[in-house]
Amino acid sequence: MPHEAAPILVVANPVAGNFNYRHLMRLAERLDRLGLKSDIWLTRYPGELADIAAELSPSVRTLVVGGGDGSINEAITGIIRRGGDGPALSILPFGTANVLAHELGLPFSPEKLAERIAAGRTTPLYLGTVGERPFSLMVSAGFDADIVHAVDAPFKRRWGKIAYGWRGLTLALAGTGRDVTVTADGETIRCRIAVVTTARFYGGPLAITRHTRATKPGLRLVTLADDRPATLLRAATALALGRLDRLATVQDRAVTEVRFSGEGIRMQIDGDRLETTDAPVRAGPIIEVIA
Numbered sequence: 162m163p164h165e166a167a168p169i170l171v172v173a174n175p176v177a178g179n180f181n182y183r184h185l186m187r188l189a190e191r192l193d194r195l196g197l198k199s200d201i202w203l204t205r206y207p208g209e210l211a212d213i214a215a216e217l218s219p220s221v222r223t224l225v226v227g228g229g230d231g232s233i234n235e236a237i238t239g240i241i242r243r244g245g246d247g248p249a250l251s252i253l254p255f256g257t258a259n260v261l262a263h264e265l266g267l268p269f270s271p272e273k274l275a276e277r278i279a280a281g282r283t284t285p286l287y288l289g290t291v292g293e294r295p296f297s298l299m300v301s302a303g304f305d306a307d308i309v310h311a312v313d314a315p316f317k318r319r320w321g322k323i324a325y326g327w328r329g330l331t332l333a334l335a336g337t338g339r340d341v342t343v344t345a346d347g348e349t350i351r352c353r354i355a356v357v358t359t360a361r362f363y364g365g366p367l368a369i370t371r372h373t374r375a376t377k378p379g380l381r382l383v384t385l386a387d388d389r390p391a392t393l394l395r396a397a398t399a400l401a402l403g404r405l406d407r408l409a410t411v412q413d414r415a416v417t418e419v420r421f422s423g424e425g426i427r428m429q430i431d432g433d434r435l436e437t438t439d440a441p442v443r444a445g446p447i448i449e450v451i452a
């Protein structure tokens with residue numbers, strides 16, 4: 162007899178930072194004790210999660226992503242492709258930065274997560290899009306994207322967040338940043354870092370803005386005018402203190418449509434490399450996420 166899909170599907174990325182097979186077992190065991198059937202799959206290649214999410218049986222009502230923000234980006238891409246009958250998204254945070262898990266205040270304990278799934282309370286997650294591609298946190302251009310491009314997967318797996326700090330330091334001292342031209346609702350801004358965010362947090366549990374969060378509508382554009390080492394140090398300190406908007410070099414504004422351009426600029430989406438594009442960044446669809 163063919164195996165009927167359980168209503169909860171857990172798909173984990175075995176190469177995500179902090180991947181923990183034992184956590185998957187603990188999640189399944191607690192779900193089982195709560196009377197909920199689940200299946201567990203592991204991804205086999207980058208991008209597979211998007212295909213899995215797009216092609217899921219409609220009987221799967223909750224898709225739990227065991228991974229980081231890159232895996233979550235793949236899952237939302239697949240859920241959006243379905244156009245409307247998607248499962249609710251849940252997250253078992255593995256991964257390096259886990260910005261969305263922090264943003265949503267999700268438990269990192271598999272048992273607590275199982276209880277949240279069983280409670281079944283969902284909240285809307287307001288996505289953004291760059292062209293056709295959705296993001297759950299942000300898309301950015303400039304110095305921070307240069308760091309993302311400079312950190313390859315093995316280096317990140319080995320050193321975790323330290324990999325970003327190290328590459329950031331070497332790039333800042335090398336002074337290789339480039340001007341980013343941002344067109345935001347008809348106005349042109351020149352800067353060195355430009356982040357369009359749907360979320361409050363950035364890079365970890367660090368507030369980049371006080372004016373939006375992933376569970377509320379509203380896109381913000383946060384720009385940093387220069388990327389000299391002293392400015393970057395001040396910005397990193399202000400970010401850690403949640404006071405970025407107090408810096409004169411930082412602007413934080415509500416936006417509806419943004420485009421990036423500039424010679425040799427790099428871009429990132431939800432912490433992963435994005436091929437540079439001048440496609441419009443806009444507010445996107447809404448999906449349901451387990452709260």
Ligand SMILES: Nc1ncnc2c1ncn2[C@@H]1O[C@H](COP(=O)(O)OP(=O)(O)OP(=O)(O)O)[C@@H](O)[C@H]1O
Nearest residue numbers: 177178205206207228229230231232256257258259
């Ligand atoms: N089986 C696999 N083999 C190789 N790469 C994979 C596999 N499954 C997924 N990936 C890729 O791994 C990348 C990183 O995964 P993920 O975001 O889950 O972890 P992370 O990078 O450690 O966390 P964060 O994004 O929070 O920093 C994703 O972009 C995804 O495409």
